[in-house]
Amino acid sequence: MLEDLRQLLQQVPNPMAMPQEIATAIVDGNCLGKRSKSTRQLTLKHLRVPLRFCVHPKTIRRRLTPSFD
Numbered sequence: 001m002l003e004d005l006r007q008l009l010q011q012v013p014n015p016m017a018m019p020q021e022i023a024t025a026i027v028d029g030n031c032l033g034k035r036s037k038s039t040r041q042l043t044l045k046h047l048r049v050p051l052r053f054c055v056h057p058k059t060i061r062r063r064l065t066p067s068f069d
Contacts, residue, residue, distance in 0.1 A: 005051075007032055022051060
């Protein structure tokens with residue numbers, strides 16, 4: 001999965017890419033070189049959680065920055 005994520009980030013370098021654009025690149029564009037559409041859909045399903053943090057870096061900052069209220 002880590003290799004897939006690395007390859008995806010190379011194929012879709014836009015840090016502001018929308019989730020639908022990424023899904024299209026994986027499933028329809030086959031940017032990861034998977035053999036079948038069902039394998040591409042399964043890969044997308046497995047990458048959804050890591051992709052949330054890649055697409056929304058502020059989410060990581062909010063979760064990792066301690067609150068000093």
